[in-house]
Amino acid sequence: xxxxxxxxxxxxxxxxxxxxxxxxxxxxxxxxxxxxxxxxxxxxxxxxxxxxxxxxxxxxxxxxxxxxxxxxxxxxxxxxxxxxxxxxxxxxxxxxxxxxxxxxxxxxxxxxxxxxxxxxxxxxxxxxxxxxxxxxxxxxxxxxxxxxxxxxxxxxxxxxxxxxxxxxxxxxxxxxxxxxxxxxxxxxxxxxxxxxxxxxxxxxxxxxxxxxxxxxxxxxxxxxxxxxxxxxxxxxxxxxxxxxxxxxxxxxxxxxxxxxxxxxxxxxxxxxxxxxxxxxxxxxxxxxxxxxxxxxxxxxxxxxxxxxxxxxxxxxxxxxxxxxxxxxxxxxxxxxxxxxxxxxxxxxxxxxxxxxxxxxxxxxxxxxxxxxxxxxxxxxxxxxxxxxxxxxxxxxxxxxxxxxxxxxxxxxx
Amino acid sequence: xxxxxxxxxxxxxxxxxxxxxxxxxxxxxxxxxxxxxxxxxxxxxxxxxxxxxxxxxxxxxxxxxxxxxxxxxxxxxxxxxxxxxxxxxxxxxxxxxxxxxxxxxxxxxxxxxxxxxxxxxxxxxxxxxxxxxxxxxxxxxxxxxxxxxxxxxxxxxxxxxxxxxxxxxxxxxxxxxxxxxxxxxxxxxxxxxxxxxxxxxxxxxxxxxxxxxxxxxxxxxxxxxxxxxxxxxxxxxxxxxxxxxxxxxxxxxxxxxxxxxxxxxxxxxxxxxxxxxxxxxxxxxxxxxxxxxxxxxxxxxxxxxxxxxxxxxxxxxxxxxxxxxxxxxxxxxxxxxxxxxxxxxxxxxxxxxxxxxxxxxxxxxxxxxxxxxxxxxxxxxxxxxxxxxxxxxxxxxxxxxxxxxxxxxxxxx
Numbered sequence: 001x002x003x004x005x006x007x008x009x010x011x012x013x014x015x016x017x018x019x020x021x022x023x024x025x026x027x028x029x030x031x032x033x034x035x036x037x038x039x040x041x042x043x044x045x046x047x048x049x050x051x052x053x054x055x056x057x058x059x060x061x062x063x064x065x066x067x068x069x070x071x072x073x074x075x076x077x078x079x080x081x082x083x084x085x086x087x088x089x090x091x092x093x094x095x096x097x098x099x100x101x102x103x104x105x106x107x108x109x110x111x112x113x114x115x116x117x118x119x120x121x122x123x124x125x126x127x128x129x130x131x132x133x134x135x136x137x138x139x140x141x142x143x144x145x146x147x148x149x150x151x152x153x154x155x156x157x158x159x160x161x162x163x164x165x166x167x168x169x170x171x172x173x174x175x176x177x178x179x180x181x182x183x184x185x186x187x188x189x190x191x192x193x194x195x196x197x198x199x200x201x202x203x204x205x206x207x208x209x210x211x212x213x214x215x216x217x218x219x220x221x222x223x224x225x226x227x228x229x230x231x232x233x234x235x236x237x238x239x240x241x242x243x244x245x246x247x248x249x250x251x252x253x254x255x256x257x258x259x260x261x262x263x264x265x266x267x268x269x270x271x272x273x274x275x276x277x278x279x280x281x282x283x284x285x286x287x288x289x290x291x292x293x294x295x296x297x298x299x300x301x302x303x304x305x306x307x308x309x310x311x312x313x314x315x316x317x318x319x320x321x322x323x324x325x326x327x328x329x330x331x332x333x334x335x336x337x338x339x340x341x342x343x344x345x346x347x348x349x350x351x352x353x354x355x356x357x358x359x360x361x362x363x364x365x366x367x368x369x370x371x372x373x374x375x376x377x378x379x380x381x382x383x384x385x386x387x388x389x390x391x392x393x394x395x396x397x398x399x400x401x402x403x404x405x406x407x408x409x410x411x412x413x
Numbered sequence: 414x415x416x417x418x419x420x421x422x423x424x425x426x427x428x429x430x431x432x433x434x435x436x437x438x439x440x441x442x443x444x445x446x447x448x449x450x451x452x453x454x455x456x457x458x459x460x461x462x463x464x465x466x467x468x469x470x471x472x473x474x475x476x477x478x479x480x481x482x483x484x485x486x487x488x489x490x491x492x493x494x495x496x497x498x499x500x501x502x503x504x505x506x507x508x509x510x511x512x513x514x515x516x517x518x519x520x521x522x523x524x525x526x527x528x529x530x531x532x533x534x535x536x537x538x539x540x541x542x543x544x545x546x547x548x549x550x551x552x553x554x555x556x557x558x559x560x561x562x563x564x565x566x567x568x569x570x571x572x573x574x575x576x577x578x579x580x581x582x583x584x585x586x587x588x589x590x591x592x593x594x595x596x597x598x599x600x601x602x603x604x605x606x607x608x609x610x611x612x613x614x615x616x617x618x619x620x621x622x623x624x625x626x627x628x629x630x631x632x633x634x635x636x637x638x639x640x641x642x643x644x645x646x647x648x649x650x651x652x653x654x655x656x657x658x659x660x661x662x663x664x665x666x667x668x669x670x671x672x673x674x675x676x677x678x679x680x681x682x683x684x685x686x687x688x689x690x691x692x693x694x695x696x697x698x699x700x701x702x703x704x705x706x707x708x709x710x711x712x713x714x715x716x717x718x719x720x721x722x723x724x725x726x727x728x729x730x731x732x733x734x735x736x737x738x739x740x741x742x743x744x745x746x747x748x749x750x751x752x753x754x755x756x757x758x759x760x761x762x763x764x765x766x767x768x769x770x771x772x773x774x775x776x777x778x779x780x781x782x783x784x785x786x787x788x789x790x791x792x793x794x795x796x797x798x799x800x801x802x803x804x805x806x807x808x809x810x811x812x813x814x815x816x817x818x819x820x821x822x823x824x825x826x
Contacts, residue, residue, distance in 0.1 A: 013625055015451050016593075018634070020433060024456070028430030038428050039463055040427060041455035043437070049716075050452055057470065073604045074624060075611075108799065113604045133802060154627065156806070212431060244461030276717070282703025283689075283696030286717040290695025291805050293770055301723040304689070304699040306714040314716070314727070344723060357706055392704055 003173065004064035005031050005038045008054055010079050011153060012045035023068035023151070023158045030162045033180050033223060034170055036064065046076035055086040059146055066166065069153030071136035073115045079150055080139070084123040087143050090120040094128060098135045098265035104135055105180040133157045141171055147173075152257050178224050179232035181255055183220040186263070186404050188250045191220045196246055207236050209243075216397050217259075252407060259403040260288040266410045267298045267348065272376075274406075275344030276302030277315055277336040279327065279353040280370055281395045285402055300344040305336075315339040328354055328362075332382045333371035341375050348410065349375040350402045354385075356394040370398040374405040376413070381405055416586060418444050418451045419475035420598050421467055423483035423492050424566060425458035432607040436481040436571045440564070443575050448589035448638055449477065459489035468499040472559055477586075479579065482566030486551035492563055493535065493552070500556050502536040510541060510550045517548055530700055542578040546570040553582055560586075589638050592645035596633040596656055599664045599817050606631045609659055620649050622656070629810050630672075665820060667699055672816040673701040679823045680711045680761065683788075687819075688757030689715030690749040692740065692766040693783055694808045698815055715755040716747075728752040741767055741775075746784035747793045761823065762788040763815045767798075769807040783811040787818040789826070794818055 008026050013019050024041050031038045035362055040061065044054045051070075058065045070079030073226035084091050085357050098120035105112040119136045122128060129138035129149070134157040140149045149169065151161045170178075185193060190213035194201075197220070201209040226232035244251050253262040267274055274287045287303040289295050303314050311317040317335050325331040336351025354370025361367035368388030374381055383405060387397040420440050426432050437454050444451045453474065457467045464483075471478045472750060483492030497504050511533035518525040532549045535541060542551035542562070547570040553562045562582065564574045598606060603626035607614075610633070614622040620637035635652050639645035657664050666675045680687055689698045699715040702708050716727050721740055724730040731747050738744040749764025767783025774780035781801030787794055800810040 012623065013634075014437075015441060015454065016445045017438045017443075018625075020435060020438050021454075022433060024427075025430045025433050028428060030430075032429045036445070039458060039460075040467070041428065041434075041454075041456035045452060046451070053474075054453070061466075072626065075609050078474070107801070110602075113602075113608060115604050115608070156628075159480075166560075191492070210431075280703075281700075283691075283699030283715060283717065284703075286696030286702045287694075287808075290693075290697075290717070290719065290769075293772070293804055295695070296719055299695075299719050301719040301727070302696060302717040303727070304696065304715040304717070306702070306703065306709055306712050310714040314714070314756065343727065344756060356703075357704070395704070399488075 003063045005036050005064040005066060006058040007038055007039040008048065008058060008065060008067045009041070009043045009153075010051060010067055011043070012076075014043045015045050022155055023153060026155070026162050027066050027068065027151070028167070028345050030167050031066075033178055034167065034174060035176055035178055036170065036174070039184065046070060046078065048078050048082050051079065051082045052086050055083055055148070059086070062147060064170070065146070065148045067148070067150045068158055070160060071119065071138065071150060071152045073113075073119055073135070080122065083141070083148055083150060087123065087141050088394075089123040089125065089141065089150060089391065092124045094120050094122045094137070097122065097128060100130070100137070101135050127169065129161065129169070131157060131161060133160050138165060142230050177227065177229045177232045178223055178225050179236055180221055180223040181236050181240060183222065183240060183251055183268050184253045184256060185218040185247060185250050186216070186252050186259055186400060188218065188247065188350065190218050193220065193247065197243060200242060200246065204239070207239050209239060216400055226321055249408070250403065252308075258288070259400050259407065261292055263403040263407040263410070264289060264292050264295065264298060266407060267360045268294070270410060270413060272298070272348055272410060273346040274298050274350070275300050275340040277340035277343075278302060278304050278350070278351045279306060279311070279336070279396050280297040280356040281352045282306065284395050284399045285350050285352065288399055288403070295377050300346050303343070311336070315343060328365045328369065328371065330371050330373070330382050330384070333373035334375075337373040337375040337380055347377055348406060350406060351375070352398055352402060354394070354398060355372055356398070357391045358388045358394070370394060370402045372398055372405060374402060374409050376409040377404070379409070381409060416449050416476045417474075418449050418477040418479060419453040419455065419471040420451055421471060421478060421480045422454070422456045423459065423464060423480055424456070425489075427456045430457050435568055436564070439568070439572050439575050440479050440481065440579070442711055443580050444479075445591060445593070447580065447583055448591045449583065459483060459491065461491050461495050464491065464495045465499050465631060468496055468561070472499065476559060477583070478561045480563045481571055484532065484551065484563060484565045486526075486532055486548070496554070496563060497536040497562055500536065500554050502538065502554065502556075503536040505537045507533050507535045507541060507550070507698070510535065510825075513543070513550070514548050532808070540582070542574065542582070544570060544574060546573050548560070551578060573650075590640065590642045590645045591636060591638050592642060592649060593634060593636040594649050594653060595668055596635065596653060597669060597675075598631040598633065598660060598663050598665050599629070599665050599813060601608060601631065601660065602626075603631050606633065606660065610656060613655060614657065617652070620652050622652060629813055662821070665817065671701075672813050672820065674705060676816040676820040676823070677702060677705050677708065677711060681707070681821060683823060683826060685711070685761055685823060686713055686759040687711050687761045688713050688753040688759040689763045689764070690753035690765075691715060691717050691763070691805060692724070692749070693769040694765045694811050695719065697808050697812045698763050698765065701812055701816070713759050715753065716756070728756060741778050741782065741784065743784050743786070743795050743797070746786035746795050747788075750786040750788040750793055760790055761819060764788070764821060765811055765815060767807070767811060769811070770804045771801045771807070781807050783807060785811055785814045785818060787815060787822050789819070789822040792822070794822060
């Protein structure tokens with residue numbers, strides 16, 4: 001049995017071009033991994049008549065309809081009412097959901113306003129999809145062989161709701177098990193990755209191997225399909241090994257979310273500590289490492305030194321070095337990473353300095369040039385990146401480079 | 414006459430979740446500025462039957478259909494063929510377009526392959542929209558009061574084609590101008606905002622007033638429609654003023670992207686300098702402020718002090734204070750913001766300490782509790798937030814609170 005799906009996003013702000021429909025990407029990727037074909041996506045505004053028409057069209061041409069958005073407490077949140085109507089159902093109060101919403105407000109020390117109670121009204125006979133990441137519960141209706149799943153719109157809620165509610169719900173319907181692993185690559189472009197693995201990948205049908213380029217990295221997704229999860233997983237393993245053989249050290253991890261997470265894991269494993277001394281990345285390296293639960297085991301802290309004065313005063317960078325080489329230089333980056341180790345008393349240090357803004361820079365170092373250094377147990381390595389496409393992008397690229405240098409430096413210990 | 418539109422994106426890679434449909438955002442924003450209501454967006458794969466059905470549905474419910482994608486030279490690029498069919502037209506060779514494509518390859522020093530000639534076949538009687546950014550021309554068909562405009566899919570072609578081809582083409586048809594402003598609110602929930610403005614908002618039809626909740630904030634969008642841009646803008650002004658009156662100081666700005674941008678603007682205006690001393694936000698406040706171009710005018714730097722030892726050593730926090738009150742306390746937050754000012758020699762300082770991780774914390778301060786302090790010219794204010802839904806969320810919420818405190822503190826100076 002091969003099921004087909006349609007994704008309907010409800011929200012006038014998408015139609016106005018105010019926000020990008022990233023929920024559709026989240027849902028589409030999840031369906032794709034489940035082996036469910038999504039043939040259509042629709043976006044419609046907060047308008048009951050048009051929404052109803054869209055749901056009726058989707059009911060004709062798809063087995064599964066996933067809606068995102070329009071579950072909140074305000075007058076323009078009307079997905080549940082309209083969907084219930086389209087499926088000939090009444091909305092009824094779901095006591096447990098009301099209690100959850102009340103509890104949420106109590107915890108925050110606020111009084112629940114009446115309109116929030118509306119979120120607890122759900123179509124009769126539906127499967128409630130509890131929302132642990134917001135107030136509006138999701139739900140699933142099954143009727144006449146068609147399934148409609150409603151998910152909240154805010155990506156912070158939609159992403160976990162897809163992963164922990166929609167996927168498990170749909171997995172029960174599917175007779176095949178899919179297992180998917182992500183091979184994470186940094187330091188090689190998508191076309192280079194593709195051409196290196198092509199002769200190997202082209203002959204494969206199960207598992208499949210698909211490359212995605214994103215944020216300066218490449219992700220190779222290996223997806224195996226079999227009757228059991230164990231079997232599906234087993235057939236992906238030799239493929240992962242083969243890819244690692246072919247690509248070598250640019251593979252920084254499998255099923256690991258980021259370079260900083262990869263670096264953190266090795267540091268923790270080897271019981272090494274870390275500090276940062278950042279100029280142009282302005283605290284981004286510290287921010288990224290402290291996003292990881294348990295980071296306090298490894299990370300002591302960092303200094304963001306945005307002026308030369310602060311570099312000297314707080315980190316002890318010598319004025320002679322700054323005069324001779326300038327603040328944006330390999331020498332300064334090396335001094336910063338060494339200073340991070342010294343000032344914080346850690347095994348490893350990251351030092352970053354550069355011109356993040358494309359409109360800054362000088363002749364030798366145009367805007368987008370950043371020097372990144374890593375010191376581990378007294379040994380410092382440094383590299384230079386150039387990303388002139390925007391301030392935030394240059395900062396992100398520099399942080400990736402820093403954590404990649406760090407990963408490589410500590411791996412060898 | 415108010416025209417309505419539908420945007421159809423053609424591409425299997427969007428349905429698979431491999432790429433985000435950013436063309437829809439580009440087209441939607443342009444339509445919105447033209448005063449054309451886009452009531453629907455559709456995404457369909459590179460499949461002729463399904464694409465044809467989508468075009469026929471769109472023809473029923475919209476005056477203008479904009480397609481993006483499927484104009485290239487390969488076998489799965491079939492938008493023109495299918496659209497021509499749906500409008501009962503033949504494809505005919507457009508000589509000038511063929512010459513342009515040939516010229517493009519000559520310029521690159523390459524020979525044009527035969528499949529590239531397919532791009533020069535266009536629906537009979539169409540208006541050709543020359544593509545100066547790629548090989549595939551766009552085109553517009555008018556028939557029976559309906560208009561269909563086809564644009565290329567790659568964003569670097571689609572963006573200029575929208576701006577320089579689609580917009581001028583449609584401007585001739587439209588008689589209304591839209592102007593939209595965003596009123597940014599922090600410190601009041603969406604439902605509370607809505608209930609306060611409802612009696613005022615419900616009677617309005619032009620301008621319209623719509624609330625959106627996102628990332629701990631509320632955005633109220635005021636959109637005015639009139640014959641000229643000036644008139645459209647003029648009718649939004651009294652609405653903005655009225656909302657500011659009703660909601661008071663929770664409105665932190667109009668058409669400003671974030672709380673940290675609002676705080677930065679006031680600091681810059683008043684020529685005040687800033688430093689940060691962060692524990693649990695781990696450099697996020699520094700990261701946010703340094704994302705803003707020109708931040709070096711205001712920001713000297715920060716310390717991320719992730720251990721008690723570092724708090725004492727680098728920031729001079731007294732061990733007695735940490736022993737008596739603990740690192741997660743109002744007293745410690747206040748000491749941190751004061752220390753930021755002192756160590757960096759700035760007018761203003763931000764101090765943050767707390768348990769960002771929901772799985773951390775103690776009896777007095779459960780996980781998600783964060784103390785945020787701001788010192789400006791020797792005066793310190795402090796507040797406490799509680800966001801137990803995730804580490805990153807707690808960090809973000811704390812940073813918002815910090816920049817809100819800062820904005821309020823410096824506004825009064």
